[in-house]
Amino acid sequence: MSTEDKFRNKSEEVAGKAKEGLGRITDDESLEAEGRADQSESHMKQAGEKVKDAAGKVKDAFKD
Numbered sequence: 001m002s003t004e005d006k007f008r009n010k011s012e013e014v015a016g017k018a019k020e021g022l023g024r025i026t027d028d029e030s031l032e033a034e035g036r037a038d039q040s041e042s043h044m045k046q047a048g049e050k051v052k053d054a055a056g057k058v059k060d061a062f063k064d
Contacts, residue, residue, distance in 0.1 A: 005049050013042040 016038030023032025 009042050009046045
């Protein structure tokens, strides 16, 4: 996972937390749910990047 991808995913997660918090404060259930969804999406992207990294390492191990 590149540093750029990590930063992008983390910033999406933080934005989702902010949306969720703002939704909770303003009693806007829709905004709160959207924030949780943004966080989940960010976590899925991070997991996908980790899988790609692991697959690359396995591939490299068989080259040697």
